[in-house]
Amino acid sequence: MKILITAQGQNSTDAVDQRFGRASYHIIHDTEADTYAAIDNAAQLNAAQGAGVQAAQNAVAGGAEAVLTGHCGPKAFDVLAAAGVSIYSGITGTVVDAVGAWKRDELEQLSGPDGTPSH
Amino acid sequence: MRIVVASGKGGTGKTTVAVNLAVSAARAGHEVHLGDCDVEEPNANIFLNAELPTIRTVTVPVPRVDQDICTHCGACAEICEFNAIACLPRQTIVFEDLCHSCAGCWLVCPEKAITQRERVLGEVATGKADGLGFTEGRLRIGETVVPPLIQEVKAETAGHPWVILDAPPGTTCPVVETMRDADFVVLVTEPTPFGQHDLELAVELARVLERPCGVVINRAQEGRDQIDRYCEGEGLEVLARIPFQRRVAEACAEGALAIDVDDEVAASVEGLLRALEGLEVTS
Amino acid sequence: MMELVVCSGKGGTGKTSVVASLAALAHNFVLADCDVDAANLHLVLEPMTEVTQPFIAGHLASIRPEDCRGCGVCRVKCHFSAIERVNDPETGTTYRVNQTACEGCGVCVHFCPRDAIDFEDRRCGQWSLSSTRVGPMVHASLDVGAENSGKLVSLVRTKARELAVESGHDLILVDGPPGIGCPVTASLTGADLALMVTEPSLSGLHDLGRVLDLADHFQIPARVCINKYDFNIRLTERIEAECAARGARVIGRIPYEPLVNDAQIAGRSLVEFAPDSDAAQAITSIWHHLEHSLTESPTLKG
Numbered sequence: 001m002k003i004l005i006t007a008q009g010q011n012s013t014d015a016v017d018q019r020f021g022r023a024s025y026h027i028i029h030d031t032e033a034d035t036y037a038a039i040d041n042a043a044q045l046n047a048a049q050g051a052g053v054q055a056a057q058n059a060v061a062g063g064a065e066a067v068l069t070g071h072c073g074p075k076a077f078d079v080l081a082a083a084g085v086s087i088y089s090g091i092t093g094t095v096v097d098a099v100g101a102w103k104r105d106e107l108e109q110l111s112g113p114d115g116t117p118s119h
Numbered sequence: 120m121r122i123v124v125a126s127g128k129g130g131t132g133k134t135t136v137a138v139n140l141a142v143s144a145a146r147a148g149h150e151v152h153l154g155d156c157d158v159e160e161p162n163a164n165i166f167l168n169a170e171l172p173t174i175r176t177v178t179v180p181v182p183r184v185d186q187d188i189c190t191h192c193g194a195c196a197e198i199c200e201f202n203a204i205a206c207l208p209r210q211t212i213v214f215e216d217l218c219h220s221c222a223g224c225w226l227v228c229p230e231k232a233i234t235q236r237e238r239v240l241g242e243v244a245t246g247k248a249d250g251l252g253f254t255e256g257r258l259r260i261g262e263t264v265v266p267p268l269i270q271e272v273k274a275e276t277a278g279h280p281w282v283i284l285d286a287p288p289g290t291t292c293p294v295v296e297t298m299r300d301a302d303f304v305v306l307v308t309e310p311t312p313f314g315q316h317d318l319e320l321a322v323e324l325a326r327v328l329e330r331p332c333g334v335v336i337n338r339a340q341e342g343r344d345q346i347d348r349y350c351e352g353e354g355l356e357v358l359a360r361i362p363f364q365r366r367v368a369e370a371c372a373e374g375a376l377a378i379d380v381d382d383e384v385a386a387s388v389e390g391l392l393r394a395l396e397g398l399e400v401t402s
Numbered sequence: 403m404m405e406l407v408v409c410s411g412k413g414g415t416g417k418t419s420v421v422a423s424l425a426a427l428a429h430n431f432v433l434a435d436c437d438v439d440a441a442n443l444h445l446v447l448e449p450m451t452e453v454t455q456p457f458i459a460g461h462l463a464s465i466r467p468e469d470c471r472g473c474g475v476c477r478v479k480c481h482f483s484a485i486e487r488v489n490d491p492e493t494g495t496t497y498r499v500n501q502t503a504c505e506g507c508g509v510c511v512h513f514c515p516r517d518a519i520d521f522e523d524r525r526c527g528q529w530s531l532s533s534t535r536v537g538p539m540v541h542a543s544l545d546v547g548a549e550n551s552g553k554l555v556s557l558v559r560t561k562a563r564e565l566a567v568e569s570g571h572d573l574i575l576v577d578g579p580p581g582i583g584c585p586v587t588a589s590l591t592g593a594d595l596a597l598m599v600t601e602p603s604l605s606g607l608h609d610l611g612r613v614l615d616l617a618d619h620f621q622i623p624a625r626v627c628i629n630k631y632d633f634n635i636r637l638t639e640r641i642e643a644e645c646a647a648r649g650a651r652v653i654g655r656i657p658y659e660p661l662v663n664d665a666q667i668a669g670r671s672l673v674e675f676a677p678d679s680d681a682a683q684a685i686t687s688i689w690h691h692l693e694h695s696l697t698e699s700p701t702l703k704g
Contacts, residue, residue, distance in 0.1 A: 046523065047201055047202050047460060048526075049217055049584075050214065054202045057196065078214075082207045083208060083210075128414065128440050129580045200461065219505055220481060221509050265583075288440075288580065290544075291550035295502055312666040313418065327547060369633050372606075373603075
């Protein structure tokens with residue numbers, strides 16, 4: 001399956017980004033193939049508002065079934081939840097650290113938004 | 120004649136000038152309607168204390184998706200530039216507060232699954248005070264879409280011989296909406312470096328919008344002539360210099376009309392009125 | 403690392419002048435000028451710009467006249483009255499987009515039967531990273547007529563944060579925008595402490611209440627100071643009473659000081675220009691309160 005981790009850089013060894021909508025990068029990790037692919041999230045965002053909505057739609061279109069992040073605002077949450085994507089918060093360290101924590105079931109799954117909206 | 124009173128900077132006395140000018144014009148016998156277009160923080164009524172019994176809700180159309188007809192083709196989300204509509208495999212979600220009401224999504228939907236719902240932006244309230252008509256626009260708190268409410272304030276003032284609009288501060292969208300069809304723009308500034316810098320921005324906007332403009336120097340003082348020099352260099356007329364009087368500032372802080380507190384101030388506002396009447400004759 | 407945001411509600415209360423003085427008193431910080439609609443802070447800090455980048459948000463439609471056949475569909479569909487007819491005796495009727503009125507919705511682009519409309523990224527302003535005599539500063543300005551959505555404010559804060567982390571500064575000092583709309587929200591969310599600079603007038607009081615409501619909504623602890631308080635003692639006392647009633651701490655009263663204008667002309671903050679004035683002393687005392695609040699507890703929230 002594909003999981004999305006919000007990151008400050010393009011590599012799996014880069015630090016995670018606590019934001020979802022305005023994260024610098026969205027890293028897609030394919031759990032079967034054990035690969036990491038980076039998407040420049042900032043480059044995808046042109047609109048003045050609704051960064052969370054756009055990022056969430058991109059994540060859904062890209063096939064992510066789970067999102068690992070720090071905080072998720074209400075609109076992004078609505079979009080991801082409607083598409084059946086699970087959202088996990090509390091990531092720390094690097095992208096690889098976050099994936100490890102998820103695999104060990106150490107992350108908190110969000111049942112509602114917990115972040116302030118991205119502008 | 121539609122006069123817009125604006126300033127690049129907040130706090131220069133734009134509302135004070137707009138209100139005192141409107142009252143002065145009404146007392147001189149003109150039929151005046153004042154519109155408070157600073158709909159985020161309307162303050163003009165602090166000076167007028169007008170009863171505003173006529174209240175009208177202002178709405179904008181936003182999409183409503185019939186989920187039973189929707190085939191999730193994504194055309195709506197694709198055309199939307201504002202991320203107000205998200206099309207997902209089993210659901211299409213509308214984020215009404217992001218919608219700019221461009222109609223793109225409902226025009227483009229191949230199944231005609233999108234109709235409209237009216238979303239409340241705020242209200243316009245109208246009444247009379249001190250011999251003039253007055254309309255105040257009140258934006259719902261937290262609302263981000265502003266220009267349509269300002270359009271409604273303008274609509275309420277239309278048809279009167281003298282319309283004076285108190286613009287929002289700054290030079291962004293809401294100010295553009297207020298100023299775009301003005302016959303004349305009065306730019307209020309103060310003789311300080313901050314005041315001059317922001318006056319330059321406001322003049323730039325008036326020029327982009329091709330509106331004739333003139334300048335009022337509020338809180339004018341002996342020896343502070345940087346604005347006069349700037350105006351001379353730019354070919355802008357200084358229509359009035361309202362002197363800084365501490366006791367006037369103190370009284371206005373509590374909502375007094377400056378022209379009733381001090382004769383010098385009254386005379387400079389009258390001078391502004393004469394200058395504007397002169398424009399009316401020539402236009 | 404802490405973030406202090408200075409707001410006012412009403413414009414013209416002296417917020418930027420106060421921020422300039424706080425910047426002269428503070429140490430080891432990055433300054434973020436988020437008052438992007440009419441930025442003034444640079445006038446008293448004389449920044450030396452190191453980097454400037456354009457700020458892009460949304461799009462702008464523009465009709466290629468050579469491809470336009472004058473059908474007028476664009477004008478009919480445009481919800482913002484942003485398309486004008488151009489009658490030329492030689493080339494006939496074509497249409498043109500009024501760029502100040504264009505909302506960037508893309509509807510005309512979509513419906514043009516000739517694909518004659520370009521839809522380009524819109525430059526709305528610019529942001530810069532500069533050095534000043536008091537420390538590094540990130541600042542920005544919106545072009546006249548641009549939409550003030552908060553995106554540029556967010557960008558300035560992000561850049562300031564990145565710089566602070568990179569160079570080990572422990573404070574971000576933000577000159578917030580006036581008002582209570584999106585740009586103010588964008589400057590407040592996630593901040594550790596807010597200082598509201600108000601003035602003793604009815605409009606100042608009214609707008610102070612609304613910006614305090616905003617701070618409460620985002621759970622940002624707020625402090626208040628009253629500038630030019632001696633213009634109206636009665637209203638000053640009323641503001642203090644209303645703040646006490648809602649639990650907002652008033653941490654100082656600054657008297658009116660005519661030398662502020664001279665300081666501005668000299669390109670200096672008041673505490674640098676007239677450090678012995680009562681106003682400068684009041685601001686210094688306010689800074690000590692803020693410094694104490696910022697350092698005394700690692701998490702101020704709640």
